Amino acid sequence: MLSYAARRTLGAVPRVLLVSVLLFLLLQLPAGGPADVFAADPTASPEAIQRIEELWGLNRPVHEQYLAWLGNMVQGDWGFSFSQRRPARAVVMERLGNTLWLTGGALLVGLVFGVGLGVATAATRRRAPKAALQLLSVVGMSVPTFWSGTLVLLYFGVHLGWIPSGGMGTIGEAFSLPDLLRHLAAPAIVLGSVYVAQWSRFVHAGLEETMREDYVRTARAKGRHRWALLMRHAFPNTAITLLTVLGLELPRLVAGAMVTEVVFAWPGLGRLLTESLLGRDYPVVMAALMLLVLLVIVANVATDLAYGLLDPRVRYG
Amino acid sequence: MHLPARRFVFGTLLATLAVLTLAATPALAQTRATVLSPQEPATLLPHFDLLTLTHETQQLIFDCLFVVDQDGDYLPNLTTEVPTVQNGGISADGTTYTLRLRDDVLWHDGEPFDAEDVRYTWQVITDPDLPIPARGVWEDVVAIDTPDPHTAVVRFEETNVAFLGAASADACFVLPEHRLAGRSLTEDPFNRDPIGTGAFTLQEWQSGAFLRLAANPDHHGGAPALDEIVIRFAGSQAARTALQRGEADLALHIGAADLRFAQNLAGYEVRQAPDHAWWQFWINNDGPILSDVRVRRALAHGLDKDLITETVFGGVVEPLDAILPPSHWAHAEDVRAYPYDVEAAATLLEEAGWTDENGDSVREKDGEPLRIEILNIAGQADRRQVVQIAQDLWSDIGVEAVIREIDGASFPPTMAAGDYQLAYGWFGENQEPVFALWLGTNWQNFDDASALDLLRGVSSTVDREARADAIREFQRTVAEEAAMLPLAPRPLLNVVSDRLEGYRPTLSGSLWNAHEWTVR
Amino acid sequence: MAGLIVLALLAAGSILAPWIAPYDPTSTSPRAMLQPPSAQHLLGTDDLGRDVLSRLLYAGRVSLGLALAVAVGSVGIGALLGGAAGLLGGRPDRAISAGVDTLLAIPPLALAMVASAFVQLDLARLTAILALVSWPGVARIARGQVLSLREREYVEAARAAGAGAPRLLLRHLLPNATAPLAVAGTLLVATAILVESALSYLGFGLPPPTASWGGMLNEAQLWFQEAPWLAIFPGLAITLAVASVNVVGDALRAVASGRGGAEG
Secondary structure: OHHHHHHHHHHHHHHHHHHHHHHHHHHOOOOOOHHHHHHOOOOOOHHHHHHHHHHHOOOOOHHHHHHHHHHHHHHOOOOEOOOOOOEHHHHHHHHHHHHHHHHHHHHHHHHHHHHHHHHHHHHOOOHHHHHHHHHHHHHHHHOOHHHHHHHHHHHHHHHOOOOOOOOOOOOOOOOOHHHHHHHHHHHHHHHHHHHHHHHHHHHHHHHHHHHOOHHHHHHHHOOOOHHHHHHHHHHHHHHHHHHHHHHHHHHHHHHHHHHHHHHOOOOOHHHHHHHHHHOOOHHHHHHHHHHHHHHHHHHHHHHHHHHHHHOHHHHOO | OOHHHHHHHHHHHHHHHHHHHHHHOOOOOOOEEEEEEOOOOOOOOOOOOOOHHHHHHHHHHOOEOEEEOOOOOEEEOOEOOOOOOOOOOEOOOOOEEEEEEOOOOEOOOOOEOOHHHHHHHHHHHOOOOOOOOOOHHHHHEEEEEEEEOOEEEEEEOOOOOOHHHHOOOOOOEOOOHHHHOOOOOOOOHHHOOOOOOOOEEEEEEEOOOEEEEEEOOOOOOOOOOOOEEEEEEOOHHHHHHHHHOOOOOEEOOOOHHHHHHHHOOOOEEEEEEOOEEEEEEEEOOOOOOOOOHHHHHHHHHOOOHHHHHHHOOOOOOOOOOOOOOOOOOOOOOOOOOOOOOHHHHHHHHHHOOOEOOOOOOOOEEOOEEOEEEEEEEOOOHHHHHHHHHHHHHHHOOOOEEEEEEEOHHHHHHHHHOOOOOEEEEEEEEOOOOOOHHHHHHOOOOOOOHHHHHHHHOHHHOOOHHHHHHHHHHHHHHHHHHOOEEEEEEOOEEEEEEOOEEOOOOEOOEOOOOHHHOEEO | OHHHHHHHHHHHHHHOHHHHOOOOOOOOOHHHOOOOOOOOOOOOEOOOOOEHHHHHHHHHHHHHHHHHHHHHHHHHHHHHHHHHHHHHOHHHHHHHHHHHHHHHHOOHHHHHHHHHHHOOOOHHHHHHHHHHHHHHHHHHHHHHHHHHHOOOHHHHHHHHOOOOHHHHHHHHHHHHOHHHHHHHHHHHHHHHHHHHHHHHHHOOOOOOOOOOHHHHHHHHHHHOOOOOHHHHHHHHHHHHHHHHHHHHHHHHHHHHOOOOOOOO
């Protein structure tokens, strides 16, 4: 297991490097390249501009620039935010936790209700719930979260006043867990609803399929209960495949979190990316993007590790 | 259930209910005022950011030498008295102001305020290496002497009548010399963690969400009655929500689009703050397309100002042709107007060489399309409406207008860098004009030297009528050249809760006397 | 079946927009702003007096047309690159797979957003950006298909007859992978609609006055107290479009995997 874990973790490093190359190439898009991006701060004093040019080596050839940029990133210097007048890394890091809360909450909602609904509809033999599930899951997967989120926020928050009208906590109050959860509920449910739709369908289909297998039908004929068979045989296999699906969905989850954060004014990384792009605060844009990607890669590695724990066959592949 | 059991259950329920009720009772809260602001400051270090809302926030933390009261009279703030010729504060020839400073003012870190701070502030504002957008009257100061810690002597080369006005509004906040001297002002943490002499100290700044300030008990004007002020950043939608839920005591600078909504709110009143401000389209006179006066005049003829004032502004204001609003004593009535006239606009554009060769309803010249970008600040409903209406109107005269939206804090630096063609926004002027718009920022790149000299002479002209004449002449020149495109006066609308007492906006701002506020 | 009908209706509406839209979607009539649905304006007017129904129809052209173009483009690029990786193996495979893995690690919306903000956006560039963000998924499928197909007899025969890699790929391998690729392409249309609307909603889509469903929702937010209907119709349009595409895609998938099935 340990060697598997080590291989998986080390294998992520080249991916991170490749992503950094891609992001650096992205910086070349604006007319002036990184110079435009990092030195284009009109409020910069001559000394600040000079500092930027030295730091990023903007007068050197491209590959040297990349190495200089990479060196800085590794050492923790992710640039200086134009609009907030402080290191970009500080700006970005304080938002990371908030995004984790949101994605964690959404994952929880998705897993609990998704798996729950999937199992429940598989356990029954009646047609109606299954048809209802199909319909709901198609709709659930097609509804754009910025729409459902906006309607939920505007109707339940603004019109009825049942839920907070956005943000992560009551303004000016000290942090408290119940307050946080109250603010987290709506965005997590909205974001998680897409996954409830997807995974309930997936789990249901997977369970149904296993239930059709010969050995299960034999056991059924012998008088075993549907529920027991479901949990003992069908579920573990489906759970493992669900994990793979989850791993593939992670980038989409992070992207979905971005939109949900904007709708609910949740102070996370995604919303920071949007704001800093609109505000042309490019150092923060790059830092936020880098962190988002790192988040996805770390989550992928974690999923792989979990997969390895659950399915021994994988470790020796 | 047996009787004793039932009583037991009932008793437990009652007890639980009591405990829950007690727990739900909020602890004795601090008295706090919540203020809504549509824009967030980029920095709390004064003088670097032109946004009025930044200035409003800084009023709580910093002090100016003087303030203006509701009648337009000056009041001493950091000084013991207002200098006049009678009390010897102003020299007979108007070139020297002797400021007698208070000796009981402390900075938030406990250090005493003195004349060195005044001189240091002047040096910062006029430092050519610092990206200060508007230096105003301070540039005319030749020296500030500090014979003793509580006396500052401000010397001008010529008679100056605008100093008191400038030192009581806009770029007037005093900076702490002991804290900032020798530091890099654009990067110092002071930007986010300032110390001033004002009635409130900054406690917390959550970017994108709010600023929280606490009362300063050692404030020279008396300790504030409020314990805390929270400034929440909220665009149109969020502000409406907060007002509807009664979560705010004051909403600053609501847009014209929100006027009807605010007027119908129970428990709130819409009050206009005194200001000489107006909405306009900045024109970058320096660009290839817009340096041609015919194109500028065509754009003016192509804009139906009445349509906009009637619909977006609800008829609350009338179209404006001069670059000073009618509320200002130096407003010129007789400037050249450009009535909405599509044919006149078309003729002008044809004359300038812009014709529609290929029938795509966009004019071209030498193969280049007549494409003009309009810069706009995002997040406010009425700004977006005006800009889109203008875009549609100008497409009727063959101009392809493209809209670019950015956030409020990026607006001044983008303008300063000349990175725009047209920009929509508002600007204000002091009671005693300092012409920061023309002599300071000059984002419009207006380079008529003789006209600008006319303005420069104004602050040293003692006779009011002569000043008025010069200012009006300038307005006529600008209108003739169509160097700017004014739209309508901008009423500064604030929404005040019935709970808030002490709110008295003046030309110094809306929050200048926040230390006197109470919230019921 | 129902899905196909809905989709056909939406597509028809978009294509026929210039003929059936009652008003010009970009012409403003500020005096008629924020009117609720009425006989004159079936879905009401927005904050500039523009007819919502007309805007919705024209926005459909943008959203649906763009999504289709993106799907076609992505499948094209993805099939070629992924197929080549599967066929050639070795270094080309490693290089392409590395690229695919890298791109898959970046949230597509984030990448599209940043790219959109750095360039002057128009329809062609936006299509290109979205296609570049979507091709890796297709590439993976194509690669897997080619890997499992390349040992088949007819491939061996073609190789023996002297067919080079491009010919093998284009004539023999990819055509036999049409089914899964078609399914992937269909689902990609749905994703593209969602990503483009999200992009427009966040403010990074096509500049005004071009109508797009996501952009209409963005504008609607500022007026929710006065005109709640503005927020309902664009989202409904997106949901219907995406749902019908998903249903059709599911049906295709069922057919492709040989299970038949009467869904959609």
